[in-house]
Amino acid sequence: MNLISHEFLLLFLPFTFAAYYWFTKTPRQKTFFLLVVSYLFYSLAGLKFVPVLFGLSLATYALAKWNKFGWGVLINLAALILFKYWNFGVENLNLIFSAFGAKMNLLNFGLPLGLSFFIFKHIGYLLDVQQKRCAPAADFWTFAAFSAYFPQISAGPISGYKDTAGQFDALPNKLSGERLYAGLIFLSMGMAKKSLIANSIGLLLAGKFNSIEGFSGFFPAWYLVIAYTAQLYFDFSGYTDMALGVSMLFGVSLPPNFNNPYLATDPAGFWNRWHISLSTWFRNYLFNPLSRGFLKSWGSPKREQAQYAANLITMSLIGLWHGAGWGYILWGAYHGLLLNFHAWWKRLNRPLPVYIGRPILLFSVVLGWALFMSPNFAYLNHLFLQLFGFGGLGSLDALKALSLESATPALIFGLALAFSGFSEAAALTDESNGRRVWQMALWGALAILSLLFLQKNIQFLYVQF
Amino acid sequence: MNELIEKLASYISKDILKQPSRVIQPDEAIISSGLIDSFSLVDLGLFIEDNFGVRIDDTELNKETFDTLEQLASLIQSRQ
Numbered sequence: 001m002n003l004i005s006h007e008f009l010l011l012f013l014p015f016t017f018a019a020y021y022w023f024t025k026t027p028r029q030k031t032f033f034l035l036v037v038s039y040l041f042y043s044l045a046g047l048k049f050v051p052v053l054f055g056l057s058l059a060t061y062a063l064a065k066w067n068k069f070g071w072g073v074l075i076n077l078a079a080l081i082l083f084k085y086w087n088f089g090v091e092n093l094n095l096i097f098s099a100f101g102a103k104m105n106l107l108n109f110g111l112p113l114g115l116s117f118f119i120f121k122h123i124g125y126l127l128d129v130q131q132k133r134c135a136p137a138a139d140f141w142t143f144a145a146f147s148a149y150f151p152q153i154s155a156g157p158i159s160g161y162k163d164t165a166g167q168f169d170a171l172p173n174k175l176s177g178e179r180l181y182a183g184l185i186f187l188s189m190g191m192a193k194k195s196l197i198a199n200s201i202g203l204l205l206a207g208k209f210n211s212i213e214g215f216s217g218f219f220p221a222w223y224l225v226i227a228y229t230a231q232l233y234f235d236f237s238g239y240t241d242m243a244l245g246v247s248m249l250f251g252v253s254l255p256p257n258f259n260n261p262y263l264a265t266d267p268a269g270f271w272n273r274w275h276i277s278l279s280t281w282f283r284n285y286l287f288n289p290l291s292r293g294f295l296k297s298w299g300s301p302k303r304e305q306a307q308y309a310a311n312l313i314t315m316s317l318i319g320l321w322h323g324a325g326w327g328y329i330l331w332g333a334y335h336g337l338l339l340n341f342h343a344w345w346k347r348l349n350r351p352l353p354v355y356i357g358r359p360i361l362l363f364s365v366v367l368g369w370a371l372f373m374s375p376n377f378a379y380l381n382h383l384f385l386q387l388f389g390f391g392g393l394g395s396l397d398a399l400k401a402l403s404l405e406s407a408t409p410a411l412i413f414g415l416a417l418a419f420s421g422f423s424e425a426a427a428l429t430d431e432s433n434g435r436r437v438w439q440m441a442l443w444g445a446l447a448i449l450s451l452l453f454l455q456k457n458i459q460f461l462y463v464q465f
Numbered sequence: 466m467n468e469l470i471e472k473l474a475s476y477i478s479k480d481i482l483k484q485p486s487r488v489i490q491p492d493e494a495i496i497s498s499g500l501i502d503s504f505s506l507v508d509l510g511l512f513i514e515d516n517f518g519v520r521i522d523d524t525e526l527n528k529e530t531f532d533t534l535e536q537l538a539s540l541i542q543s544r545q
Contacts, residue, residue, distance in 0.1 A: 133524060268502050280527075283503055288523035291507040300480070300508075307504040343502065349484055 001044035002459060003154060003242050004194050009451060012041070017249055021175065030171040034250065035145035042113065042148060049112035052079065057147040060122040061140050069130040076119045076126075083111055088324030114153040116321060116465055120281055121147060125161040127285055134162035142168055151247040155239055155462040157257045157277035164252065172251045179248050181440075182429040186245025188443040188450070189425040193238030195450035197417075199458060200410035201231040212382045217394020221386030223402055225370045230414040232369065232461060233261065234423075236275070239460040241425045255280075256426060262365070262418050265357035267338040270365060278318065287314040307343055312336035322372075322465045327380065331371040338364055469517075469538045476512050481505045491535045496528040513537075519544045 001008055016037050024030045043050055056079055063072035081089075090104045097103070125143075128134045137143035146165040152158075172179075208214030209224050240257040247254045261274035271279045287310055294306035312333060319332015345352075352360070370387065374380035385391050402408065417423045428439075470491050478487040481501060495501050501509065506526040514520055519541045521530075531537040 284524045288507050288526060291504050295511055
């Protein structure tokens with residue numbers, strides 16, 4: 001099952017929503033209902049990995065209960081390595097040892113839906129219980145509902161046990177008008193972002209731009225990376241808006257993931273606005289303890305080196321989290337270097353005005369996406385040569401063809417929206433503005449339009465991570 | 466309270482920002498404004514731990530827990 005599908009939007013969601021408020025009355029019943037519906041949702045994406053989700057939830061719950069936190073983290077990381085990174089490691093080892101005739105076999109398990117997301121929820125829970133930031137789950141079913149909670153299982157946002165499961169104890173029996181309104185706005189906005197903007201751009205990028213032979217020249221290359229910059233944001237923030245909106249309809253608030261990231265003026269600001277739940281997770285559970293350790297062992301005189309090391313390690317691992325590939329690791333390390341450069345610049349005490357800081361940051365972020373989107377070194381090499389003008393400017397015919405693509409108006413509209421500051425659903429649900437009928441009609445019309453334009457078998461980009 | 470705020474302000478301007486002449490107002494936003502970054506927050510957390518015997522958890526080093534020196538000083542006092 002996929003949030004952005006006719007099956008989910010027209011059948012699964014309306015039926016489960018009606019049944020939830022019709023048949024369940026107490027928070028306990030509602031939590032159990034959410035658990036059953038979440039496993040149904042997960043099963044509809046494929047039965048194969050249901051035991052993995054259930055087994056890891058059970059192991060995490062039990063090991064936290066028995067104070068075996070280290071084992072819990074280890075088992076979750078082992079599953080992540082086995083399913084996500086094993087083949088990447090084996091391929092690289094085979095490259096090294098092929099000269100000696102040694103070769104290891106690849107595994108063909110496939111990647112369980114949402115693995116990186118629910119494993120990070122599990123590890124966060126284990127560390128929070130260990131550090132006494134939250135009490136262990138009262139019972140397995142509540143923890144299992146948190147672990148598999150269907151609006152966030154595919155691609156987050158990653159939330160803490162205390163924040164999300166804490167709401168299960170007080171699930172409302174009736175949905176308030178405010179929540180229904182906000183939930184539907186989030187849902188409509190997410191659908192429109194994905195269906196009308198991200199998919200329109202994505203269709204073009206999945207075509208000729210997907211291969212080295214498909215494009216050449218400065219202008220087509222910049223069109224490609226700018227289009228990808230817009231596609232990734234509208235795809236992932238569209239997904240997040242939908243996940244938050246669906247969850248609101250069931251009475252649970254999930255944490256926000258975006259806050260106009262392309263309006264940031266420095267790298268630190270960008271990571272406070274992009275994939276907020278992931279950067280918060282890494283900051284809480286890796287960057288802060290790592291920085292603390294470096295500062296204690298290296299001392300204050302080496303605080304700059306400590307900061308550079310902590311930034312580089314954390315960002316490289318954020319890159320690796322996205323996928324088993326050198327492109328992702330390079331992208332992460334590149335952002336670590338950007339953060340280090342920013343920290344160094346800040347120490348010079350020469351603040352840049354917004355009109356200089358923002359374009360520099362945008363240029364850096366777009367170059368980063370070029371690393372992120374490249375499937376291999378040959379593609380990356382070709383793309384960077386074109387971006388820096390080593391492949392000419394691009395043929396006039398190619399530019400004409402691009403201007404006539406249906407993706408171009410979607411891209412222009414998307415960029416205008418992203419830079420206007422009105423691309424976040426949270427900004428549209430401010431109750432102080434009231435709930436105007438024309439706004440509701442507009443969002444309803446957008447939702448219908450999004451459904452009409454929705455293609456079959458499409459997926460969110462971040463679901464693959 | 467004022468002495469506590471002064472000590473915190475002095476540590477931030479001298480040791481973290483390396484700008485001894487920088488005056489930080491008690492109600493000035495230090496995190497949401499970008500004045501101090503995530504690493505400096507950890508540094509500040511360690512300073513508080515060593516000097517005031519109060520531990521600020523890694524998950525509390527954010528603008529939601531405190532954003533001004535006044536708020537931070539209140540947090541420290543409430544835990545002393």
